[in-house]
Amino acid sequence: MAVATPHMTAGPRNALSDVAGLRVGHASMVGDGALTGVTVVLAPPGGVVAAVDVRGGGPGTRETDALDPRNLVPRVEAIALTGGSAYGLDAVAGVVSWLEDHERGFPVGELPHEVVPVVPAATIFDLGRGGDFRKRPDAALGRAAVEAAAAEEECGPVATGVVGAATGALAGGLKGGLGTASCVLEGGVTVAALVVVNAAGSAIDPVGGLPYGMVAALPGEFPLVPPSHNEHAAALGRFVDADAPQPPLNTTLAVVATDAALTRAQAHKLAGVAHDGMARALRPVHTLYDGDTVFALSTGARLLPAVSSETPYGVNAEAAALSAIHAAAADVVARAIVHGVLAAESVDMATGPAPSYRSLYPGAAARYRRTD
Amino acid sequence: MAVATPHMTAGPRNALSDVAGLRVGHASMVGDGALTGVTVVLAPPGGVVAAVDVRGGGPGTRETDALDPRNLVPRVEAIALTGGSAYGLDAVAGVVSWLEDHERGFPVGELPHEVVPVVPAATIFDLGRGGDFRKRPDAALGRAAVEAAAAEEECGPVATGVVGAATGALAGGLKGGLGTASCVLEGGVTVAALVVVNAAGSAIDPVGGLPYGMVAALPGEFPLVPPSHNEHAAALGRFVDADAPQPPLNTTLAVVATDAALTRAQAHKLAGVAHDGMARALRPVHTLYDGDTVFALSTGARLLPAVSSETPYGVNAEAAALSAIHAAAADVVARAIVHGVLAAESVDMATGPAPSYRSLYPGAAARYRRTD
Numbered sequence: 001m002a003v004a005t006p007h008m009t010a011g012p013r014n015a016l017s018d019v020a021g022l023r024v025g026h027a028s029m030v031g032d033g034a035l036t037g038v039t040v041v042l043a044p045p046g047g048v049v050a051a052v053d054v055r056g057g058g059p060g061t062r063e064t065d066a067l068d069p070r071n072l073v074p075r076v077e078a079i080a081l082t083g084g085s086a087y088g089l090d091a092v093a094g095v096v097s098w099l100e101d102h103e104r105g106f107p108v109g110e111l112p113h114e115v116v117p118v119v120p121a122a123t124i125f126d127l128g129r130g131g132d133f134r135k136r137p138d139a140a141l142g143r144a145a146v147e148a149a150a151a152e153e154e155c156g157p158v159a160t161g162v163v164g165a166a167t168g169a170l171a172g173g174l175k176g177g178l179g180t181a182s183c184v185l186e187g188g189v190t191v192a193a194l195v196v197v198n199a200a201g202s203a204i205d206p207v208g209g210l211p212y213g214m215v216a217a218l219p220g221e222f223p224l225v226p227p228s229h230n231e232h233a234a235a236l237g238r239f240v241d242a243d244a245p246q247p248p249l250n251t252t253l254a255v256v257a258t259d260a261a262l263t264r265a266q267a268h269k270l271a272g273v274a275h276d277g278m279a280r281a282l283r284p285v286h287t288l289y290d291g292d293t294v295f296a297l298s299t300g301a302r303l304l305p306a307v308s309s310e311t312p313y314g315v316n317a318e319a320a321a322l323s324a325i326h327a328a329a330a331d332v333v334a335r336a337i338v339h340g341v342l343a344a345e346s347v348d349m350a351t352g353p354a355p356s357y358r359s360l361y362p363g364a365a366a367r368y369r370r371t372d
Numbered sequence: 373m374a375v376a377t378p379h380m381t382a383g384p385r386n387a388l389s390d391v392a393g394l395r396v397g398h399a400s401m402v403g404d405g406a407l408t409g410v411t412v413v414l415a416p417p418g419g420v421v422a423a424v425d426v427r428g429g430g431p432g433t434r435e436t437d438a439l440d441p442r443n444l445v446p447r448v449e450a451i452a453l454t455g456g457s458a459y460g461l462d463a464v465a466g467v468v469s470w471l472e473d474h475e476r477g478f479p480v481g482e483l484p485h486e487v488v489p490v491v492p493a494a495t496i497f498d499l500g501r502g503g504d505f506r507k508r509p510d511a512a513l514g515r516a517a518v519e520a521a522a523a524e525e526e527c528g529p530v531a532t533g534v535v536g537a538a539t540g541a542l543a544g545g546l547k548g549g550l551g552t553a554s555c556v557l558e559g560g561v562t563v564a565a566l567v568v569v570n571a572a573g574s575a576i577d578p579v580g581g582l583p584y585g586m587v588a589a590l591p592g593e594f595p596l597v598p599p600s601h602n603e604h605a606a607a608l609g610r611f612v613d614a615d616a617p618q619p620p621l622n623t624t625l626a627v628v629a630t631d632a633a634l635t636r637a638q639a640h641k642l643a644g645v646a647h648d649g650m651a652r653a654l655r656p657v658h659t660l661y662d663g664d665t666v667f668a669l670s671t672g673a674r675l676l677p678a679v680s681s682e683t684p685y686g687v688n689a690e691a692a693a694l695s696a697i698h699a700a701a702a703d704v705v706a707r708a709i710v711h712g713v714l715a716a717e718s719v720d721m722a723t724g725p726a727p728s729y730r731s732l733y734p735g736a737a738a739r740y741r742r743t744d
Contacts, residue, residue, distance in 0.1 A: 057641065201699075205587065215577065215584065215655075269429060273658050279651035283587075284699035286645050288691050319660050327573075327656035 008328065010218055011182035014339075015158040016041065016194040018182035019257040021048075021299050023156070024194060025149025026164030026178075027141045033132025035349060036083030038091045038141050039164030039178065041194065041255050041297070042149035045104055047075030048257075049298040051267035052120060055275050056292030058249055060123040062089045064293075069264035073118045077104045078146060079295050080121035081165040081196050081253045084136030092121045094142030098150075122293040124198040125249035126168030131350035158194065161343035165196045168349070170250065171282075171340075172202030173239035175347050175354040179340025181332045183218070185324050189302055193256045193274070193332040197340040199292075200250040201284040202239075204341070209235060209361060211341060213281030216334035222342070227364035235360035251291035252278055254336070256329045262298035266322060271296035273326040277333025294333070342368050380700065382590055383554035386711075387530040388413065388566040390554035391629040393420075393671050395528070396566060397521025398536030398550075399513045405504025407721060408455030410463045410513050411536030411550065413566065413627050413669070414521035417476055419447030420629075421670040423639035424492060427647050428664030430621055432495040434461045436665075441636035445490045449476045450518060451667050452493035453537040453568050453625045456508030464493045466514030470522075494665040496570040497621035498540030503722035530566065533715035537568045540721070542622065543654075543712075544574030545611035547719050547726040551712025553704045555590065557696050561674055565628045565646070565704040569712040571664075572622040573656040574611075576713070581607060581733060583713060585653030588706035594714070599736035607732035623663035624650055626708070628701045634670035638694060643668035645698040649705025666705070714740050 011018025021044035028037035052067045066073045080095050082088035096117045099105050105117030127133055145164065161177045162169075169176030176199065182192035197203065205212050209232040214222050227235065256274045271294040278285045278292055286292050305317030342365060346356040358365045383390025393416035400409035424439045434452075438445045452467050454460035468489045471477050477487030499505055517536065533549045534541075541548030548571065554564035569575065577584050581604040586594050599607065628646045643666040650657045650664055658664050677689035714737060718728040730737045 055644065212587065215587075269660075272427065273656075276648075276651035276657060279648035279702070280655070283652075284645075284695070284702060285648060287695050287698060288641075289695065323572075323656070323659050323661065326659060330651070330656060 008183045008185060008218060011184050011190050011192065013155065013157055014182050015180040016192045016255065016257060017155050017158050018190050019192050019259050019299055020155060020301060022257055023149040023152040024158045025145045025147065025152060026159055027144035027148060028163060028167045029135060029137060029141055030167060033130050034135035035130030035168040036088065036126050036135065036137055037164045037167035038137045038145040039081045039196065040095055040145040040149045041079045042146060043077050047077045049262055049264055049267050049300060050076045050120060051264055051271050051296045052293060053268065053271035053275060054293045055286045056251060056290035057288035059291030059293055060086045060089060061293060062092055062121040063118050064120055066118050067120055069268055073106050076118050076120060078119050079255055080119050080142060082121060082123045082137045083126040083165055083168050085123055085125045085127050087136040088123045089121055090139060091137035091142030092119050094139035095119045095146045098143050098146045120295060122253050122291065124165060124169060124196055124251040124253060129168040129349045129351050160339060162345055162347060166198065166340065169196060169198035170354055171197045171199045172204065174341060175344040175356045177340040177344030179336040179338065179343060181335035181339055183328050183332055185328055189258060189260045189325060191258045191325055191328040191332055193254055193336040195333060195336040195340055196253040197337050198250050199252045199282045199285060200287050200289040201282045203282055203337055204357065206236060209364060211338045212283055213334035213338040215280055216277065216331040221335065222338060223367040224364050227361050231361060231363050238355055238360055249289050252282060254294045254333050255297060256294060256333060257297040258325055259299045259301040260325055261300040261303050267296040267298050270326060270329055274329040274333045276330035281334040281337035380555045380557060380590060383556050383562050383564065385527065385529055386554050387552040388564045388627065388629060389527050389530050390562050391564050391631050391671055392527060392673060394629055395521040395524040396530045397517045397519065397524060398531055399516035399520060400536060400539045401507060401509060401513055402539060405502050406507035407502030407540040408460065408498050408507065408509055409536045409539035410509045410517040411453045411568065412467055412517040412521045413451045414518060415449050419449045421634055421636055421639050421672060422448045422492060423636055423643045423668045424665060425640065425643035425647060426665045427658045428623060428662035429660035431663035431665055432458045432461060433665060434464055434493040435490050436492055438490050439492055441640055445478050448490050448492060450491050451627055452491050452514060454493060454495045454509045455498040455537050455540050457495055457497045457499050459508040460495045461493055462511060463509035463514030464491050466511035467491045467518045470515050470518045492667060494625050494663065496537060496541060496568055496623040496625060498570065501540040501721045501723050532711060534717055534719060538570065538712065541568060541570035542726055543569045543571045544576065546713060547716040547728045549712040549716030551708040551710065551715060553707035553711055555700050555704055557700060561630060561632045561697060563630045563697055563700040563704055565626055565708040567705060567708040567712055568625040569709050570622050571624045571654045571657060572659050572661040573654045575654055575709055576729065578608060581736060583710045584655055585706035585710040587652055588649065588703040593707065594710060595739040596736050599733050603733060603735050610727055610732055621661050624654060626666045626705050627669060628666060628705060629669040630697055631671050631673040632697055633672040633675050639668040639670050642698060642701055646701040646705045648702035653706040653709035
């Protein structure tokens with residue numbers, strides 16, 4: 001326990017899809033005043049255990065109360081992340097209708113089609129960044145995202161950067177992006193995260209110019225070098241400008257997932273601890289201007305060590321396994337944030353230029369390659 | 373908002389006592405099998421607004437439900453932090469009785485002595501570290517701590533390191549300690565923290581050997597230099613030893629405070645965001661083996677900018693002021709954790725040696741001086 005990084009490796013894709021059964025689909029709306037999108041995480045049929053922890057001061061969410069472990073619905077078929085602030089939650093309708101068409105959801109009758117799909121969702125603020133305040137994700141875009149997810153191969157690649165719900169994202173004066181990461185613990189449990197980085201705070205340490213979240217990096221994961229003095233000074237002038245208008249609202253969203261079998265209450269704890277990854281990779285975070293939200297999913301493929309009847313209390317194997325998963329969840333969130341910022345490309349928004357990290361730090365990031 | 377460190381300075385003491393009116397008192401129980409203590413934060417008569425956020429998986433607390441903003445008691449006279457795990461909460465009785473003797477508490481009758489002192493408290497696990505599992509803080513020790521607080525001058529120094537509730541503290545294989553820090557925001561609001569660092573996780577980055585929490589440092593605050601390769605390698609062998617028995621339970625406790633006037637709900641949000649400072653300075657944190665808890669206090673000496681009737685929504689002056697306080701709270705917690713670890717001295721515990729950071733990294737820490 002003394003040090004958080006045990007002998008971990010990333011999964012084959014270093015992505016959320018390393019948790020077998022989870023598929024990710026994106027749909028974007030770009031041009032003609034639009035700069036937004038939707039990302040859907042689709043569970044295998046029958047759903048997954050899910051939980052949520054909302055820590056930002058300005059959240060926009062749907063169906064999160066259903067995830068309270070005290071409430072009825074035990075599993076969900078999908079999670080939706082959207083742009084478009086409160087309006088963008090309308091996109092979830094397209095995910096719900098697709099699930100209904102496929103007879104997937106909480107059963108409420110005798111017939112297969114008698115289901116209610118509960119699709120927990122959260123949204124980021126990106127209104128007006130494409131130029132038209134009224135261009136937001138709608139049901140058609142949501143349906144396109146879930147269809148894209150369903151079309152993915154199992155354990156396939158996950159597109160990152162300026163895609164899906166992160167299409168219009170900003171992160172502390174830089175272009176934000178969608179990032180993902182995974183790790184495999186000793187014993188074989190996989191923990192992974194997908195993050196839409198759209199933070200009021202910064203992902204970059206102004207002292208030194210490297211991403212904060214590198215503190216959680218796996219060996220060799222981020223082949224960045226400290227930027228030269230000149231490169232850093234020039235970059236600071238671009239993204240740390242006290243006179244530049246800051247976005248009034250933001251929000252970072254994450255989905256963390258594991259193949260370990262968690263109860264809903266255990267998934268709730270996992271979502272909470274995963275916020276520590278946001279804290280390590282974004283500064284400040286959980287502000288009043290962010291609706292920072294973490295969903296936690298458990299596919300249940302791997303059973304945790306059982307609590308022994310001989311040691312019903314204390315530091316048992318189950319608690320040890322959970323603790324390793326918790327620490328890994330915080331770290332994969334931090335690492336996914338770094339990948340999201342590094343994968344993003346510059347975008348000229350209606351609200352002003354959004355330079356990418358790689359464009360401002362070409363020397364520091366010269367050896368970084370997108371993995372998807 | 374893009375970068376979290378504005379033009380901040382520490383308060384005169386760089387301590388919790390920089391929030392005028394708050395006094396800190398310690399009492400320790402050392403020797404004859406004991407290695408534990410109590411720390412009390414005493415409000416000025418009439419009390420302060422208070423809130424709490426519990427994020428650790430193994431908390432030990434008292435009177436925290438009374439702090440729910442929906443509940444009755446609007447202010448508290450003191451916060452108590454104790455060693456001794458659940459047993460150590462008995463020490464709060466001594467704080468309560470002292471307050472009763474001084475006719476301080478929630479009024480429940482016509483006469484001045486008819487009060488009920490509500491003293492929220494949380495405890496760390498340090499049982500057995502002095503050798504005798506049964507030596508824990510009691511009411512007498514709690515009373516000694518509150519009397520010590522009452523005897524302090526206003527805005528006086530706060531003792532740090534191996535004192536009070538941190539007497540038996542450990543932090544990821546090192547000796548833990550009590551730390552404190554403060555900052556003064558533009559406009560004059562002070563935000564300060566006091567932390568009892570007793571973490572299952574580590575405060576020290578195994579890559580490089582410097583404290584994680586230095587990411588939040590004020591310029592020049594921690595005059596550490598990167599340790600030499602030899603110093604770091606030798607130190608790692610001492611405190612990152614997979615074969616060393618790790619403490620089964622731990623807990624980091626913090627009190628954050630500001631002179632800004634907060635509602636109880638605003639103080640609750642402050643306590644939550646302050647946990648981000650733990651996340652930045654300790655890794656992992658909020659584990660099942662920690663009862664990590666943050667209390668937030670507001671003395672109310674400085675009014676926040678009012679919400680304007682012309683801008684009842686949106687990014688108003690009040691939200692901006694709160695956001696600056698939130699960011700500062702996370703940072704003072706991280707900085708206080710670093711001070712706590714740096715101020716601690718080595719202790720030979722019954723459970724094994726607990727080397728201090730300074731003893732393991734004499735070169736890196738050569739220029740660090742305790743400020744109290």
